[in-house]
Amino acid sequence: MNLLDALKVRDSQGKQFVPDVRAANPVGFRGLPVITDTPCQQGCTECSDCCPTTAIQLQKFSLDLGRCVWCDECVRVCPKDKIAFTAGYRTASRTRDGLLVHEGRGLGPVEASEAIRKIFGRSLKLRSVSAGGCNGCELEINAMANVNFDCGRYGIDIVASPRHADGLILSGPISANMAEALELCYEGMPDPKVVIAVGACAISGGIFEPSPALDRSFLGRFAPDLYVAGCPPHPLSIVNGILDLMGHTDGRW
Amino acid sequence: MSHPNVLLQPLSELETLDFGGFAQRLEDHFARGQRLLSLFGSPSADPADSTPELHAVFVDREQGLIHFRGRRQGTQHYLSLTSEFPSLHCFEREIHEQYGLAMPGHPWLKPIRFEGTNLKRMNDYPFYKLKGKEVHEVGVGPIHAGVIEPGHFRFMCYGETVHHLEIHLGYQHRGAEALLRQASPRKIPPLIESIAGDTAVGYTLGFCRAWEALCGLTVRLEVEAIRSLGLELERVAMHLVGLSGLATDVAFLPGSSTYGRLRTSVINLSMRLCGSRFGRSWFRPGELRFPFNQSHKDDVRKTVQQVQTDIAIINNLFQKSKTVQHRLCTTGTVPTPLAQEIGLVGMAGRASGLSCDLRNELRGGAYAQHPIPLVVESTGDCWARGLIRIHEIDTSLNWIMQLLDTLPEVEAEPPPKAEPRPNCIVVSCEEGWRGEVMHCIQTDADGKVAHYKVQDPSLRNWFGLAQAVKNNAIYDFPICNKSFDLSYCGNDL
Numbered sequence: 001m002n003l004l005d006a007l008k009v010r011d012s013q014g015k016q017f018v019p020d021v022r023a024a025n026p027v028g029f030r031g032l033p034v035i036t037d038t039p040c041q042q043g044c045t046e047c048s049d050c051c052p053t054t055a056i057q058l059q060k061f062s063l064d065l066g067r068c069v070w071c072d073e074c075v076r077v078c079p080k081d082k083i084a085f086t087a088g089y090r091t092a093s094r095t096r097d098g099l100l101v102h103e104g105r106g107l108g109p110v111e112a113s114e115a116i117r118k119i120f121g122r123s124l125k126l127r128s129v130s131a132g133g134c135n136g137c138e139l140e141i142n143a144m145a146n147v148n149f150d151c152g153r154y155g156i157d158i159v160a161s162p163r164h165a166d167g168l169i170l171s172g173p174i175s176a177n178m179a180e181a182l183e184l185c186y187e188g189m190p191d192p193k194v195v196i197a198v199g200a201c202a203i204s205g206g207i208f209e210p211s212p213a214l215d216r217s218f219l220g221r222f223a224p225d226l227y228v229a230g231c232p233p234h235p236l237s238i239v240n241g242i243l244d245l246m247g248h249t250d251g252r253w
Numbered sequence: 254m255s256h257p258n259v260l261l262q263p264l265s266e267l268e269t270l271d272f273g274g275f276a277q278r279l280e281d282h283f284a285r286g287q288r289l290l291s292l293f294g295s296p297s298a299d300p301a302d303s304t305p306e307l308h309a310v311f312v313d314r315e316q317g318l319i320h321f322r323g324r325r326q327g328t329q330h331y332l333s334l335t336s337e338f339p340s341l342h343c344f345e346r347e348i349h350e351q352y353g354l355a356m357p358g359h360p361w362l363k364p365i366r367f368e369g370t371n372l373k374r375m376n377d378y379p380f381y382k383l384k385g386k387e388v389h390e391v392g393v394g395p396i397h398a399g400v401i402e403p404g405h406f407r408f409m410c411y412g413e414t415v416h417h418l419e420i421h422l423g424y425q426h427r428g429a430e431a432l433l434r435q436a437s438p439r440k441i442p443p444l445i446e447s448i449a450g451d452t453a454v455g456y457t458l459g460f461c462r463a464w465e466a467l468c469g470l471t472v473r474l475e476v477e478a479i480r481s482l483g484l485e486l487e488r489v490a491m492h493l494v495g496l497s498g499l500a501t502d503v504a505f506l507p508g509s510s511t512y513g514r515l516r517t518s519v520i521n522l523s524m525r526l527c528g529s530r531f532g533r534s535w536f537r538p539g540e541l542r543f544p545f546n547q548s549h550k551d552d553v554r555k556t557v558q559q560v561q562t563d564i565a566i567i568n569n570l571f572q573k574s575k576t577v578q579h580r581l582c583t584t585g586t587v588p589t590p591l592a593q594e595i596g597l598v599g600m601a602g603r604a605s606g607l608s609c610d611l612r613n614e615l616r617g618g619a620y621a622q623h624p625i626p627l628v629v630e631s632t633g634d635c636w637a638r639g640l641i642r643i644h645e646i647d648t649s650l651n652w653i654m655q656l657l658d659t660l661p662e663v664e665a666e667p668p669p670k671a672e673p674r675p676n677c678i679v680v681s682c683e684e685g686w687r688g689e690v691m692h693c694i695q696t697d698a699d700g701k702v703a704h705y706k707v708q709d710p711s712l713r714n715w716f717g718l719a720q721a722v723k724n725n726a727i728y729d730f731p732i733c734n735k736s737f738d739l740s741y742c743g744n745d746l
Contacts, residue, residue, distance in 0.1 A: 008523040009507045012566045016514045019403040030528030071443045072534045072542070076668075085528070100664075128400040132427045134742050135402055136450030136531055139494070143399045147510045148517045160398035175745075176373050178403055178424045181395045207443050210435075213372060213428035232535065234448065 014149045021154075021239050025087070030070055032084055032088030033063055037103045038080050047083065052198065053207055063108070064228035066099040066203040091229040092195060092241025097228050099203070110240075112247035113225065119192060120166050123155040126196065127165035127189065131182045132208065133172030136232035137199040141169060144235040151239050154248065160185070163166060164232055167194030169233075170224075172252035173201035173208040179215040186222065194245075197224040200231045207231075258459075259616040260310075260318040260468040261679040264695070266320040271286035272331045273306075275323025279309055280375040282319070283338060287311045289596065290318070290682055292344035294352050295704045297324075305352040307331065308693065308706075314614050320680050322496070333359035340596025343712050365712070366745040381419050383409040384744050388416075391727060395424045402741035413726045418719045433705035438464075438673075441510045441702075446533050449709055449743035451494075451568075454480075454487040454532040455685025456707075459692045463681035464538040467696060468671035476541045477618035477665040478656055482553070483523070485649040488686035489560075490519040491738075492600075492642040497641055498735045500571065501549050503746035511567040511612060515560055520618050522556045525549075539669035546662045554657055568643050581636040585721040585733035588633050595719045599688015599710040601737050605633035605717075606721075611684040622659075625652050640735035672738050675700040687711065687740065707744025 018024050040061070041236075048056040051074055055067035063083065092100045092110050101107065110131050116124075126220050130138050144151045145158055174182065186193075197219070200206035205214060228241045229242050255261075270278060282289070290312050294305035307323040323331070333356040335342045343365060344386035349356050349491070350364045352373065364371045382390070386410050405421035429448050438446055445460045446453040458480050465472065493516035521528040527543050528534035535542065571577055587597065592605035602609045606629060612620045613627040628644045630637035677696045688710025698704040718737045722730055737743025 002573060005566075006507060008566050009511055012563045013507075013511055013514070016510075016517075026524065028521075028525035028528060029530075032535075050439050051444045054437075054459070069443050069447075070529070070534065072528070076542075108575055121391070130400075130402045130425075132425050132742070133402060134447045134450030136447070136453070136533075138400050138402060139451060140530075143517070146513045146517070148514055158400055172425075173427060175411065175425055175427050177367055177375055177426050177745075178395065180373075180376075181403065181424065185396050201447075206688065207440075207447050208429070208432065209425045211428040213368065213426050213431075221598060222496050227387075231447075232531070244511055 019118035110244035117247040131178040132175035162188035271326035467673035481619035541666040711739040
């Protein structure tokens with residue numbers, strides 16, 4: 001009886017994995033923004049006024065994905081349709097400055113790290129730490145390893161102990177009450193190790209940036225090797241960013 | 254027509270009692286069997302007075318929301334009522350931590366979240382200890398083995414049996430309430446959505462209603478219907494996460510993968526409706542950002558039907574499997590009288606036999622036209638908290654299908670131009686997937702936000718987890734924890 005029921009579940013499950021995470025199509029996703037070169041209306045400051053995280057610079061118009069929370073306000077107030085969000089999910093960068101989107105220019109490709117490729121090869125074990133994360137990024141980091149995105153097939157795994165980890169995957173704005181535990185966890189990882197900052201909060205403090213209850217000094221001492229922008233980022237954004245960093249050139253596993 | 258989940262009053266009309274009368278009123282409402290939604294503080298109107306004003310909000314099926322406040326008269330003291338009504342313990346602890354109000358008679362004034370002057374003092378706290386030659390202590394966290402928010406659990410065990418669990422939270426404290434009080438109105442919604450990102454819709458709807466009441470706005474019934482659709486999709490998605498996690502924790506892998514991928518279908522549906530898998534930016538006061546046309550309707554219908562078909566197959570296996578039954582049945586039990594006494598709410602409360610569900614008690618918005626059946630389990634164990642998810646998913650999916658039958662195409666509604674009324678106070682509440690989320694906003698003479706209080710159901714339910722694991726084996730803690738699936742950041746704010 002039970003065996004038959006189990007077979008029915010297996011049959012209903014079918015194949016759920018995204019065949020190629022490098023060429024997926026998350027229909028409807030509000031992802032990578034593009035900024036057109038249409039000139040702004042004279043003297044208009046609507047988009048930067050309404051931005052909750054001051055991600056928009058009007059001088060040399062740019063949008064900082066490290067701060068953006070994808071609230072869509074700027075798109076809605078702009079009289080010139082200057083900003084538009086696309087379903088693009090490549091929102092990662094090796095550098096903080098690389099997260100700036102300019103007129104007519106999106107994010108550059110994430111450069112592979114020769115050092116990481118040499119040391120870790122095609123296997124990267126990460127320890128997740130949430131330091132004030134709202135459970136949005138945490139759920140998406142978890143989803144990265146589920147049957148749909150299945151990052152394990154590329155050698156990327158989330159591990160339980162810092163001792164088993166090749167690096168830290170950090171989410172949340174780093175609350176003062178978590179600062180010490182975060183650092184202890186990082187110290188517990190064997191060298192060499194990478195740091196990956198996931199989501200607007202981890203990258204810039206995000207919507208919580210002005211709060212005195214944060215202590216972000218950790219990032220001053222240990223700069224991330226990879227930034228994955230989003231609020232929260234799509235699992236595809238995280239997987240692709242890490243694959244790029246590791247020097248995977250295609251979606252095969 | 255005003256919404257029953259909201260209560261707006263000019264500050265001058267808010268019933269105000271002295272501390273003695275306030276305590277008496279609390280006792281009266283409890284004696285009448287009414288349910289306390291919240292007890293919280295706000296700064297005194299007199300800046301020279303450090304004693305806060307206290308607010309109590311009750312829910313009554315007939316009267317709706319009841320809100321009154323207590324104020325110190327002369328040299329009066331507030332006397333703790335926790336010994337009499339244990340469900341007040343967390344509220345009184347929070348008021349004590351936030352305002353320093355003395356709570357004579359309170360048995361356990363542990364800080365809720367180590368905020369303000371307690372910030373970074375989490376390591377100094379003396380945990381409750383059992384003494385005995387063979388008693389041992391186990392500390393877990395703040396960082397746990399999985400991808401999960403931080404919190405510390407301190408167990409006092411004899412052998413494998415847990416005699417006491419003390420839950421130590423506050424690691425997630427980001428100062429959310431303080432930020433809400435300073436934020437410009439446009440900045441409030443993204444903050445609200447980040448208090449507990451897994452309940453983004455549940456939080457936002459409560460805020461929308463509160464803000465609409467303050468601004469004198471109403472929204473069309475169809476807009477209410479789309480909001481409730483978003484809320485129920487969030488409930489289904491998060492209950493699926495819970496079931497997937499429970500299955501993982503008892504090593505029942507078909508459940509782990511199938512519930513997990515069904516959740517992906519549901520959140521991808523939300524994404525096709527609003528651009529975000531978590532329903533972020535979907536809802537704003539007085540506004541409908543994303544139109545709902547026939548193709549959306551067909552998409553919802555098709556996705557929901559597919560989930561209904563597939564979930565029935567895995568539910569059948571999950572419920573029949575001896576391995577699942579063996580691990581979940583009679584594990585982590587909170588019997589009904591205890592649940593009542595400590596004031597469990599939401600899904601966990603209903604799993605312990607309490608009929609607390611604001612959708613059913615107040616029947617606001619779309620739930621007036623389409624009532625949603627109340628789901629209650631009686632045993633209060635991990636099995637009941639699993640079953641309640643299964644049944645609530647079925648109920649919500651059926652409800653969505655019924656809603657679609659009468660729902661026309663809904664056009665987007667542009668953002669209204671309206672300012673909050675001055676000198677008012679509004680309370681609103683919404684039954685999120687975990688339980689009731691409350692907002693209270695007070696405006697000053699200029700119509701600016703003077704005070705913002707927000708409450709997650711987890712604030713009350715964490716103590717339920719501590720009670721549930723008593724006399725259970727320590728290895729069952731992960732299942733107990735997952736079965737409650739409480740929010741760390743919602744508690745820590």
